Amino acid sequence: MRTTKTIAILAMPGVQLLDVSGPLDVFAEANVQARTEAYRLRVIASQPGAIRSSSGVRLMPDAVIGEDMGDEPIHTLLVAGTPHAATAATNLDVTAWLRKLTPKARRFGSVCSGAFVLAQAGLLNGRRVTTHWAVADQLAQSFPAVQVDADAIHVRDGRLRTAAGVTAGLDLSLALVEEDLGREIAMKVAAQLVMLFKRPGGQMQFSRKGEAAPTGRSALQEVQRWIAANPAEDHSVAHLAGRMSLSPRHFARLFTQEVGATPAAWVEGIRVSTARRLLEAGDAAPKQVAAQCGFADADTLRRAFQRQVGITPAEYRKRYAHAVG
Incomplete structure (x- = not known):
């Protein structure tokens, strides 16, 4: 008998909407294809009130960090990215909450620049991770103890899961569905959402960094x-x-x-x-x-x-x- 797994996504002010809605739609479709409530979906805010996304759309969270979620254990905890995550100051309340919650979760991870939030909490040290190609070098430089794979679409390292930029959150979520419910259900989800089951190549094919500026003398x-x-x-x-x-x-x-x-x-x-x-x-x-x-x-x-x-x-x-x- 399958048990319902709670998927919690931490969304902070300025969140990239697709970092939240993309994974949620994958898990919701998995429920449809599995014909059971395999997943219970929750959006967690870092502060009370609606969450204003980077596009201006507001999300109403199911809970706020620090609130008692009752007897509902978090199976998978993901941190969504924001356009300014790489330069944002550390939110001490968020890092304290993550340090408390992640040891209890079966899996935890990030989508896009959400990796910076986990890194600030010290949860990526010694781990292999990925993030959006545009900020991968910055993540590696800011947190030398983190092993950054700048080309990967998503990375699995023990209980940790990280995804590259934005739409890679869908790829990661589909991989989690395959882990939990099997290949057949995951392939049905991919077909229904009109997405590739396994995306060929890495994210460097999407990089628009251009040529490095001349340096040195x-x-x-x-x-x-x-x-x-x-x-x-x-x-x-x-x-x-x-x-x-x-x-x-x-x-x-x-x-x-x-x-x-x-x-x-x-x-x-x-x-x-x-x-x-x-x-x-x-x-x-x-x-x-x-x-x-x-x-x-x-x-x-x-x-x-x-x-x-x-x-x-x-x-x-x-x-x-x-x-x-």
Whole structure:
């Protein structure tokens, strides 16, 4: 006999509405497909009153942190993200509540930038997590004890579950439904909500960070600008070192120290970024793109592209050609 599991989502002022409504709809549909109340859904506020979301829509919570929820144990506790979570001051009431509640929950986690709230409570230390690609580096820098996977759509680490940006909350929730109710029910939920059962690739395919700004001393910045403007040129360490009249060994050490990446890794990043733009334009096949970006051949482009973006150039072109005007 299945028991009802309480899913509680903590929503703070300015919450991203889809971080709350997306998971709730997945669990609600699971109830429909399972023909039983497999899940009881609760929205928890950090303060009394309606919760104003980032879009202006207001949510009426079922409870407020600190309130007695009676004999209703929380099975899964998720923290929804807000657009300003990465820079918001720590809410001591929220962190105290999370530290008290998470040990009692069977699972806990976050959607999008909600990971920052868990990190501020010290609940992610030593854990592997993900968050929205735009703030993944900031999470890693702000909380060095946290292992951030910037490409993952969602991550499972023991009792902890974390999802990447916004719609990834649906992917995470669907994975939880599969854990609880089985693959068949989860696939029915995905079909009813017209979503992929397993999303191919990671979230880096959606990243719009663009190319890194030149860093380091002025001569190094000039080299970086030249690489970005001429991705198909010879960018071997020996050739780049010659532009600064340095030995290859000295140049490689200086570049890595001041830029934060090896010359080869930085050049590959520029070439992949250029390839993405060309593939989005949709006017060139991967073989032509490889030549224009400085890759030896289409296979070399494919390996680098999969390493950084998570899917093949051909699949990327199929999905995103002409998506950018």
